[in-house]
Amino acid sequence: MAATAPAAPAESDLDRSGTEDELRAAEPDEDAGNAHGGPAAGAQQQHRLAKLPLSRIKALMKADPDVSLASQESVFIIAKATELFVEMIAKDALVYAQQGKRKTLQRKDLDNAIEAIDEFAFLEG
Amino acid sequence: MAERPEDLNLPNAVITRIIKEALPDGVNVSKEARRAISQAASVFVLYATSCANNFAMKAKRKTLNAGDVMAAMEEMEFERFLQPLCEALEAYKKGQKGKKAASEQKRKDKKKSETDENDKSRDEEEDEHMDEEQDGENEGEEEDVEN
Numbered sequence: 001m002a003a004t005a006p007a008a009p010a011e012s013d014l015d016r017s018g019t020e021d022e023l024r025a026a027e028p029d030e031d032a033g034n035a036h037g038g039p040a041a042g043a044q045q046q047h048r049l050a051k052l053p054l055s056r057i058k059a060l061m062k063a064d065p066d067v068s069l070a071s072q073e074s075v076f077i078i079a080k081a082t083e084l085f086v087e088m089i090a091k092d093a094l095v096y097a098q099q100g101k102r103k104t105l106q107r108k109d110l111d112n113a114i115e116a117i118d119e120f121a122f123l124e125g
Numbered sequence: 126m127a128e129r130p131e132d133l134n135l136p137n138a139v140i141t142r143i144i145k146e147a148l149p150d151g152v153n154v155s156k157e158a159r160r161a162i163s164q165a166a167s168v169f170v171l172y173a174t175s176c177a178n179n180f181a182m183k184a185k186r187k188t189l190n191a192g193d194v195m196a197a198m199e200e201m202e203f204e205r206f207l208q209p210l211c212e213a214l215e216a217y218k219k220g221q222k223g224k225k226a227a228s229e230q231k232r233k234d235k236k237k238s239e240t241d242e243n244d245k246s247r248d249e250e251e252d253e254h255m256d257e258e259q260d261g262e263n264e265g266e267e268e269d270v271e272n
Contacts, residue, residue: 061174070189077194080213087147104153
């Protein structure tokens with residue numbers, strides 16, 4: 001009799017798994033971990049494929065009023081793209097630091113890179 | 126605590142790690158530069174999201190998908206990202222499949238142990254789908270029960 005009690009939350013997991021691909025279901029992934037036993041399942045979600053936390057990326061995406069839902073894959077790709085972006089802008093800014101014979105990247109190096117490189121035009125102003 | 130989109134920053138430690146790994150040893154980054162990069166990264170997410178959302182809306186979809194983000198990258202003139210992103214996506218999808226299968230397996234195991242007394246025949250049907258290895262072992266033993 002007591003053994004059947006855990007069956008109830010397991011059934012509700014079944015309902016949620018249908019919406020696993022949607023943005024808000026990214027949270028139930030961590031909740032499902034709790035139902036099975038510990039948040040370990042949620043922590044494993046990162047699995048070293050994306051360095052940036054998907055939850056934070058998702059929160060930023062939700063800030064856009066036009067965005068209603070985003071698949072887990074899209075959140076992941078944006079996280080990965082942001083990582084590539086950070087690498088790119090750091091390397092480009094380094095060029096300017098080296099021109100100034102410096103080994104420390106400074107804010108002005110970034111400003112120079114942003115002004116000079118077309119792809120970074122969206123960062124101006 | 127009003128949260129404007131610009132206030133949502135990505136964790137500094139992670140940003141710093143990404144920067145350090147991108148730059149050669151011996152190069153330092155000032156705190157201001159780090160903060161500026163972090164802010165730029167947030168703006169990047171917002172811009173990429175908005176771009177991707179345009180593609181989704183054009184296709185009359187309400188859910189952003191991976192393809193929308195890829196199209197956004199091209200639009201934003203970050204084609205150089207496309208190939209590494211495709212590769213990362215493949216790896217991610219494989220990882221998700223494995224996890225899904227693992228958690229489904231757990232759920233089925235739980236169900237099986239509960240209904241063991243009631244539905245032996247139904248379990249054997251499921252066995253054929255899930256436990257191919259077991260079938261090989263049990264073939265000789267369970268033949269009688271199947272018949």
